[in-house]
Amino acid sequence: MTTLRTPGPTIGVVGGGQLGRMLAEAASPLGVEVVVLDPTPDCPAAPVVRDQIVADFDDEAGIRELAARADVLTFEIELADQDVLERVSEDSGTPVHPKPSTLRTIHDKLVQKRELEDAGIPVPPFRAVDDADDIRDAIDDYGAPVMLKARTGGYDGRGNVPVESKGDAEEALESVAGPAMVEAFVEFEREVSVIAVKGDDEIATFPLGENIHVDEILRETIVPARSSEAATERAYEVARDVLEVMDGRGVYGIELFQTPDGEILLNEIAPRPHNSGHWTIEGAHSSQFEQHARAVLGWPLGSTELRSPTALANLLADVEENRDAQLRHVDRVLETPGATLHWYGKRQARPGRKMGHVTVSGRDEDAAVEDLLETARELEDAVTFRSQ
Amino acid sequence: MTTLRTPGPTIGVVGGGQLGRMLAEAASPLGVEVVVLDPTPDCPAAPVVRDQIVADFDDEAGIRELAARADVLTFEIELADQDVLERVSEDSGTPVHPKPSTLRTIHDKLVQKRELEDAGIPVPPFRAVDDADDIRDAIDDYGAPVMLKARTGGYDGRGNVPVESKGDAEEALESVAGPAMVEAFVEFEREVSVIAVKGDDEIATFPLGENIHVDEILRETIVPARSSEAATERAYEVARDVLEVMDGRGVYGIELFQTPDGEILLNEIAPRPHNSGHWTIEGAHSSQFEQHARAVLGWPLGSTELRSPTALANLLADVEENRDAQLRHVDRVLETPGATLHWYGKRQARPGRKMGHVTVSGRDEDAAVEDLLETARELEDAVTFRSQ
Known part of the structure; x- marks a missing residue:
């Protein structure tokens, strides 16, 4: 007890x-x-x-x-x-928690994909890259473009390079500068993510979130995702299978591709609370952070239920060069009913850096998530790190 | 901006x-x-x-x-x-913020009541007490019992002594041991409170809460209060009038009596976030603590709207003597959907001391507050500070 x-x-x-x-x-x-x-x-x-x-x-x-x-x-x-x-x-x-062995698996994207594939998790076709020929072979097999990925160290899309044609293979490989792998480019209908929690002898999943990326950086997440019921159920199923492979308690952010025919393919896994789960602070009955604390301590997980539809917009530094972090014109965010501001306390605004986020929660269960997204985007547009 | x-x-x-x-x-x-x-x-x-x-x-x-x-x-x-x-x-x-002058007014319950009465705020009949005769006169005028109150230093019902008859006046006065005042005993139907916020040039009120006291200690708060629309509106009106008297920005906890005929009378004011407002953390779109931070900084207050009906139960130390703070059997609280646990981080459990609280939030707007209260009480009963 x-x-x-x-x-x-x-x-x-x-x-x-x-x-x-x-x-x-x-x-x-x-x-x-x-x-x-x-x-x-x-x-x-x-x-x-x-x-x-x-x-x-x-x-x-x-x-x-x-x-x-x-x-x-x-x-x-x-x-x-x-x-x-x-x-x-x-x-x-x-x-x-999670166990270092999990970190070891996840650190190397090639090892990660192999282990997941072996466990029956649906992943896009991939292969190891030793030289540019491997990329060209991948283009033959999967069709162009393919996605070249650094096996280690990438995040927020860094280390991911789309290769449009065989002629670009050498240059792409040089830009990755290190061990690499290549994946088929998935023509997805949407990117979704499941924030999943592995507890002592239970697992829990938060409602499916839909992620909107621009330039491979996560800009917005809306919940519930606009996926079909079948695709949503499949996403939970894949997430639960992923947790079986992961060793150790805690929150896992599981990013998935949903294809036009409703197929779910694993994209990436973060063995920790994830940006696409920040909406849970206001949108769910407990947050991914509370769940992570409970899980690593071996406490009961409790409810991950949706409280109301929610949209989240990241506040990226809209600056040309590094400068002191000052977010101006936040009054409108503070004044909007259902909007919540989260400031990360970073001292320096660097171009494109995640500095905070805004959540817009529906005022009831039936709120339309598109409307919430529109409000979140308006608020994101209203604030700026520039001095003007 | x-x-x-x-x-x-x-x-x-x-x-x-x-x-x-x-x-x-x-x-x-x-x-x-x-x-x-x-x-x-x-x-x-x-x-x-x-x-x-x-x-x-x-x-x-x-x-x-x-x-x-x-x-x-x-x-x-x-x-x-x-x-x-x-x-x-x-x-x-x-x-x-609030201003020291407000603290000065509130410190002395007699001064407080006089200022409020002068401002047209409805208060129970009261008078200064210099000796036991003043108490006996009050019993003549208001009828027995009357409530004898220490003018300074009381909280959680300490320093409040009901006087049942003229013969008890001397003893009651001795027990208060210091400057005192006496008030008519209000036969209220319920005690309610308004958490009100005074901002830079705006004021805001949270939805009316209904307070359930046992032995003059606040045990539970439910929101919305089960008051009539007219009584609720009158409570907000009184709260707004009270804020006019208070000097300085911040959150004020305004405790009110509601009589069987719907009349609202001021009980007490706390110039700070108040126990009866802790429900706002989960139950409202912003909490009384966020509001206090915004207010003292002169920032916009934003929305104090209800998110869903909510019941709060205080976790009082059910111990006979002082001991290390250990709250046992919290699993059920952690596992109950919509329940949130708040631990105050006090090192010692003293008999009756407030050690934390549990909030139970409705899973939708139409949740019945009586059901939430029942759940909150069950959870309060499930946990204990005793070792058994």
Whole structure:
């Protein structure tokens, strides 16, 4: 039986960015404390956590200190080092969730896709790339374009290069600069994602979200997704199968392609709360961050039910060059009923950087998600990081 | 126009109890930082605020330090000293909201009632008490019982003594031990409260809550209150009139009596977020804590609309003597759809002490508040601070 205490359990988090910050916001009402490890002094999570250990994500001494202060370790960035985490966890006896083995699988997109395919998860056709010939062979087999991906280190579309023709193969491979894989380009009708939670002996899924990307960066998420019932059910089924492959408790962001004929194919997995799940803070009865805290502690997961249809728009820095973070004209966001502003506490606005988000929740269950999306976009357009 | 920045503005809060903690939880998504001053090392707010200054609530040096670190000062307990706050604010240039003059009015229940009566606010008949004769005169005029109240320092019903007959007057007066006042005992049908917000040039009210007290301690709040439309409208009207008397921005908890014929009489005012407003965290589109942060900063207030009917049950320590705070059997709370647990981070469970609360939110707009109350009570009964 779960018992609340003071002081409560402490979650040690590798990474203190916005995900660590929102985790801390959600952990506090449960009496759960958070300590983060992050190399940036006064990182986004710092003002609302018990403490920040200033150290690199793979700094073993720092992670040992984190383990000594925590009841469980987790991570909010894939830059966490699975070997260091595994070693520290074994030595300290502080568990890590999700497991470092999961991080190892996910770190290398080729290994990830192979393991998922072996487990019967539908993935787009893919192959390893040793040289440009492999890309050209892929174009022969899958048709152009194909998607060349760095096997490690990519995020927000970085490290992903579409290859339009065989003649572009060499250049594309050089631009990736490292081990690569190639995938068939999926002509999807929409991208959707399932925020799924693996608990102690239960799993839970949040309602299906539909993601709207521009230039491969997630701009908006709407919930519920405009998918058919069959496609939605299939997405949950795939998500549950994915969780079977993942080792360790926690929240997983599972990005999926939905094809015009309703087929669901896995795109990518994040072994942590995900940008496309931020809508859960207002839109669901518990948030992905609360679920992550519950899961890594081995507590009951509870309800992930939809509260009302919700649209989320990311606030990306609309600047040409780096500058101090100042978001102007937020009055309209603050004044709009059902709109909620989330500021990530980053000091510097860099071109295209995610600085915060706006959620617009329906005022009842029957709110039309298109209307909410329209409002979210209007609010996103009303604010700016520029000084003008 | 409001601008978000990193670091954001800092609110300096006198008091670091659960109200300071929930304020910090609500301030973070707005990029607003919180520093608290509290004499208890590692007070409830400590794990989620930027910093705690360990000092007594009226410690002038401590409050000067707080003012130096803050953009605006506020308080979460009436034990804040109005004179010190006024002096420090004048010297430092850091504003205080609500104004110390409001605290001065509210500190002395007799002064408070006089000012409110002068402003045309309906209050129960009352008078000053210099000696037991004044109590006996009150019984002659208002009928028995009457309510004897300490003019200063009372809260949660402490310092309130019902006097059943003239023969009890002496003893009652001795038990209050200090300046007192006496009020007619109001035969109310229900106690309700309006959480009202005074902004820069606007005011807002949350939907009317109905409060259920046992032994003069607030046990449960349900929203919407089961009041008639006319009584509800009258409560908002009285609340708005009360805000006219109060000086300075912020959230005010306005407790009212509703008589069987629908009359509304003022009971008490708290110049801060109030226990009877904790339901707003889940039940409204913004919480009283977010509203307090916005108000003291002079930001737009936004929507205080109901999201769905909600019941709140306080978690009082069901212990016979002081012991370490451990709340057992919380699984059922964690597992119940629509239920949310709030832990205040107090280290010690003292008999009857408020240690946390449970909110049960309706899964749609039409949820019956009686059903929600029943669930909240079941959950309250399921948990315990006893070891058994």
